[in-house]
Amino acid sequence: MYLKFLGASLIIFAAYTYGYSISSLYRNRVSQLKELLLGLEMFLAEVNYGLTPLPQAFMHIGHKLKEPVGKLFSDAAALMQKSRGLSARECWKKALKNNSGALEFSRDGMELMDRLGLVWGKGDKSGQLRQIALIQELLRQALREAQNEYQKNDKMWKYLGLLGGLTLVIFLL
Amino acid sequence: MPNTAYNIKKQICPLLAPKVRFIIENLPDELLAKTEEIRLRHSRPLIIFWAGGESYLGEKGPVPTPREAYMASGEDLEKTLELLSSYSLYAYEEELRQGYLTIPGGHRVGLAGRAVVEGGRIKVLRDISSLNFRVARQVKGVGEKVLAFIFDRRMGRIMHSLIISPPQGGKTTLLRDLARLISEGAGILGQAGKKVGIVDERSEIAGCYQGVPQLDVGFRTDVLDACPKAEGIMLMLRSLSPQVIITDEIGRGEDVKAIEEAIHAGVSVIASAHGSSLEEICQRPIMGGLLQKNYFERLIFLSNNRGPGTLEMIIEGERGLPLYSSRHGGE
Numbered sequence: 272m273y274l275k276f277l278g279a280s281l282i283i284f285a286a287y288t289y290g291y292s293i294s295s296l297y298r299n300r301v302s303q304l305k306e307l308l309l310g311l312e313m314f315l316a317e318v319n320y321g322l323t324p325l326p327q328a329f330m331h332i333g334h335k336l337k338e339p340v341g342k343l344f345s346d347a348a349a350l351m352q353k354s355r356g357l358s359a360r361e362c363w364k365k366a367l368k369n370n371s372g373a374l375e376f377s378r379d380g381m382e383l384m385d386r387l388g389l390v391w392g393k394g395d396k397s398g399q400l401r402q403i404a405l406i407q408e409l410l411r412q413a414l415r416e417a418q419n420e421y422q423k424n425d426k427m428w429k430y431l432g433l434l435g436g437l438t439l440v441i442f443l444l
Numbered sequence: 445m446p447n448t449a450y451n452i453k454k455q456i457c458p459l460l461a462p463k464v465r466f467i468i469e470n471l472p473d474e475l476l477a478k479t480e481e482i483r484l485r486h487s488r489p490l491i492i493f494w495a496g497g498e499s500y501l502g503e504k505g506p507v508p509t510p511r512e513a514y515m516a517s518g519e520d521l522e523k524t525l526e527l528l529s530s531y532s533l534y535a536y537e538e539e540l541r542q543g544y545l546t547i548p549g550g551h552r553v554g555l556a557g558r559a560v561v562e563g564g565r566i567k568v569l570r571d572i573s574s575l576n577f578r579v580a581r582q583v584k585g586v587g588e589k590v591l592a593f594i595f596d597r598r599m600g601r602i603m604h605s606l607i608i609s610p611p612q613g614g615k616t617t618l619l620r621d622l623a624r625l626i627s628e629g630a631g632i633l634g635q636a637g638k639k640v641g642i643v644d645e646r647s648e649i650a651g652c653y654q655g656v657p658q659l660d661v662g663f664r665t666d667v668l669d670a671c672p673k674a675e676g677i678m679l680m681l682r683s684l685s686p687q688v689i690i691t692d693e694i695g696r697g698e699d700v701k702a703i704e705e706a707i708h709a710g711v712s713v714i715a716s717a718h719g720s721s722l723e724e725i726c727q728r729p730i731m732g733g734l735l736q737k738n739y740f741e742r743l744i745f746l747s748n749n750r751g752p753g754t755l756e757m758i759i760e761g762e763r764g765l766p767l768y769s770s771r772h773g774g775e
Contacts, residue, residue, distance in 0.1 A: 318534055325531035351531055356462040358523050359531040392531035395568050399534040 279444070283436035290432015297421040297428075299375040304414040306340040311407050318399055325359060325392045326351040339373035346370065363388035380413050448581055449476035455549035456482070456577055461523035464490060467501050467514055475499065475506070482577040486521055489513030495751075525572055528553055538670065540569045542646075550580040550651020550658030580651050582659045586614070586753055587621030593758045593767055594622075594714070594742045602626060602638065602688050602712040604739055604761075608719045609746035614753025615716040616648045616692055618746065620659060622714060623649065623690050627662020640665040641686030643676035649692060674698035677706050688712045700734045707739050720747070722759070738762045 310332045317328040326348045333345030346366035350357060357365070367374070367384055376384060383406065390402040453476070457465045464484060468476075471492075481493040489510040490501045499506040500513035507513055528545055529536045539545045543566075545553045557572035594605045609615050619642075629637030644650050644667055650657035652669035661667065666684050668676040673691050677699075680686050689706050691699075694715045706713050719725035722743065726732045734740075738761055745756040758768040 322535040323532075324529075324535050328532075356458070356460070356465060356523065356527065358526050362531075392526065392529070392533060394533060395537050395540070396534040 275444070279440040282440050282443075283433065286436025286439065287429070287432045290428040290430070290435070293432075294421075294425045294428035296375050297417070297424050300377065300380070300417045301414065301421050302337075303340055303375055304380065304410060304417055306336050308407060308410055308414065310336050310340060310344060311403055311410070315400060315403055318396060318403075322396070339370050343367065343370045343374070359391040359393075360388040363391060377413070377417070380417075383409055383413060447477075448479065448579060449473040451549055451551075452476050452479060452482075452579060455547065456551055456579070459524065459527045459547060461520040461527070463503075463514070464516065464520055464524065467503060467505075468492075471501070471505060480579055482579075484516040484521060484524065484575040484577075486518055486573040487515055490516055521572055521575060524575055525555075528575075537568060541566050543569060544646070546647040546651055546653055546658075548653045548658060550582075550653070552578045552580065552648070552651070554578065580659060582620065583617050583753070584621060584624070584660070587618055587625050589755060590618060590744055590758070591622060591625050593744075602714070603741035604707055604712055605714045605742040605744060606735075606740040606761075607714070607716040607744045607746065608722075608725055609716070610720045610748070611718060612752055613746040613748050615746060617753055618744075619690055619692055619714065619716055620649050620661060623665055623688075624660050624662040626688055627664040629664075637662065637664045638687040639685065640688045640690060641680040641684050642667045643671055643673050643680060643689065643691040644669050645671060645673050645676070646692070649690065674702040677702035681706055681709050681711065686711055688714060690714045692716045693718065694734075695728070695730060697730055700730055703734070704737075704739065713739075721745075722764075735761075742767075 313332045313335065314328055317323040317331065323331070329344045329348035329351070333341045333343075333348060335341070336344065343366050346369055347362045350362035350365055351359065364385070367381075367388070374384075387406055390399075390406060393399065393402065453469060457469050460468060467490065468482065475492070475494070478494040479492050480495060483491045483493065490513055492499050492501060500510050501507065502512050503514050525533070528547060533540065536545060540555065543555050545555070547553060554574075554576035555569055555572050556574035556576075557569045560567045560570055594603045595601075596603055607615050607618055623640050623642055627637045627640040640662060642649050642661060642665060644652065647669055649659075650661045650665075650667040650669065651659045652667055655669055657665070657667050666680070666686065668679060671679070673694065674696070677689055677691065680689055689711050691713075692715065694700065694703065694717055703713050703715065717725060717731055719728075719731075722735075722745075726735055740761040743759045743761055745758070747754050747756045749756070754770065755768070756770050757766060759766050
């Protein structure tokens with residue numbers, strides 16, 4: 272009896288964890304997009320008030336943001352400082368690839384990240400500020416969508432995991 | 445000068461697009477040592493200039509004809525510009541407006557492209573199509589001979605001096621070395637050095653990168669980098685208490701006023717101006733006016749007759765007496 276009870280609890284726990292892990296994908300996506308937007312806000316301030324060069328600005332932002340978004344900026348900065356003749360776009364792309372495992376962006380989100388790579392350091396100050404502001408707007412839209420998805424899917428996946436586990440237990444018993 | 449080859453490889457090459465970098469890095473040291481300019485032009489041959497000649501560069505080194513040379517692509521130029529500006533063109537707006545950047549090592553990169561004009565002034569250069577890397581070289585010791593003529597031993601002061609030469613005549617090199625010698629207190633001064641202030645409007649004298657002099661201008665020297673001369677001289681006088689102010693290429697009315705101000709404040713001024721003879725420079729309205737006032741106690745003429753920086757003549761400002769002439773071989 273004890274063993275059955277233990278087995279049943281394990282199944283329910285595992286199923287709930289599975290559901291929870293899927294729902295956390297949506298949660299992470301939201302928090303990462305918020306973090307990225309914060310990073311862009313910091314970048315605008317670095318450009319606007321300090322005219323800080325891109326590698327240093329990325330380094331500052333990387334230190335202040337949470338992982339993995341912070342690491343994305345730090346990695347890109349490190350690649351730029353190695354001066355191997357890579358363009359800003361190539362450094363950003365490489366950093367994105369290195370951190371792709373931890374980043375939970377949707378396909379649209381990833382496209383926006385790619386587009387950011389085209390924008391970094393391009394144009395004069397006003398041009399750079401305008402381009403970043405545009406990407407910010409698109410990211411805000413992506414954040415709203417991610418928040419909606421999170422609200423829709425968070426509870427569903429948690430319940431689905433729990434109920435799936437219960438169903439399996441009932442079926443097995 | 446094997447040092448120049450090393451400097452090009454360490455300081456300039458990392459800022460070149462990979463293909464161009466590869467070509468330059470693999471050039472023989474003897475060629476790099478005499479290189480003065482590396483020129484990248486969109487869809488045109490890669491060329492290096494050296495004193496008295498030029499070489500077309502192919503992918504495997506110098507080639508005899510321009511047709512065989514490596515043609516710099518738009519991507520090469522774009523990437524080089526990105527590397528030059530540390531990926532941050534927005535941080536170099538003023539430099540892009542002026543048409544040059546200074547890079548670590550004090551080397552200067554001239555730019556040409558499409559000028560965006562606003563209110564009759566260049567707002568920014570866009571679509572950069574030419575890059576000219578001018579290799580900085582410091583020739584230490586060129587100022588020693590001149591220093592002996594401009595140092596007043598009795599009063600222990602440096603005399604107000606104007607260096608005159610045609611372009612590429614070695615004015616800036618001489619100013620830089622004089623700054624170093626005066627600042628450090630060279631043997632001839634027979635005393636501790638003096639506080640020197642350099643107003644370096646075009647970042648040529650000290651070759652500052654992010655405000656830090658890349659060339660040796662002495663340890664008692666303050667540099668106001670990229671600062672308009674007139675404003676810079678006044679700022680120096682107000683806050684940095686220099687004993688000697690050094691600046692280059694004076695010629696505007698406001699420069700002259702600021703120089704007068706400095707002279708009246710008891711600060712020695714060493715400046716330079718374009719020109720090949722006293723008559724020529726006297727004909728320029730502003731410079732002529734300044735010279736008539738006899739502020740400058742020494743006029744130093746350079747030329748590139750026997751290489752850049754040939755000392756032609758030093759004359760005493762007030763009475764026009766020659767103190768040194770290369771034709772007579774000395775004092």
